[in-house]
Amino acid sequence: MITIVTNNEEETIKFAKKLTTYLKPGMTLLLEGDLGAGKTTFTKGIGEGLDVGRIIKSPTYTIVREYPNGKIPLYHVDLYRLTENEVPDLGLDEYFEGDGISVVEWPSVAPEDLPNNHLEIELKREDENPEKRVITLEAVGKEYEEVLEHFQND
Template identity: 50%
Template sequence: MKTFKINNSETTQALGQRLGQIVSPGDVILLDGDLGAGKTTFTKGIALGLGIQRNIKSPTFTIIREYKTGRLPLYHMDVYRLEDGGGDELGLDEYFNGNGVCVIEWSQFVANELPKNHLTISFKRDDSNLDSTNRTITITASDAHYEGMMAQL
């Protein structure tokens, strides 16, 4: 486990960008945390690290957005709307077993569909002030592959 104290969105994005530079085909990155905690900002950084220049938007209503113009395809998923289930009908295995990188916000809502091995990144506000940008980002690896990635951050 690795922990980072972050105090602005630029640092959040820069950490994501570093991760985007070292991800491999088939990597699965889980982003968990409260609304507005920095998950999409982090994903924007991953996209930059992959060389994707398109504007990255949260796929809250579309559930999955595909970006294929970088070093690897980026599959950005926001499964918040699947809070009551339904992830089994999305064909997530095709994404997980593909040649891109999957970034999943609110992964707890599709926990039964997730591959065993992944990198989990948790975002936590450091205080109750909603305008504050102070966050703790905790990264947990499920296996040696992801531990190696975590060590490079």
């Protein structure tokens, strides 16, 4: 487990961008945090790191946004507006087993429909400083443990 503190949106984006150096096609990142915690901002950093060449927007209403033109395709999923019963019909396995990086916001909506192996990322706002974020990364699975190991050693 790794915990990082960022002081503003720029630092959060920079941190996420650096993380992409260690990601491989087929990996899944699960982003947890309250509304406004920075999940989409974090995903912007992933997008920058993958050179998607487009503005990353929250997929709250579209559920999935695809960014296929980067170094590795990025699939940004937001389960916030769904119930657990609606998620199986989305066909998310195609993204999780595909050639891209999948970033899932609000994974707690449907934990049974997500990959067993993944990187859990929790973002929390600091009460004293609303710009500050405490970001905790926890690996589930050997491949993800290696990502955190390489990240820490850099």
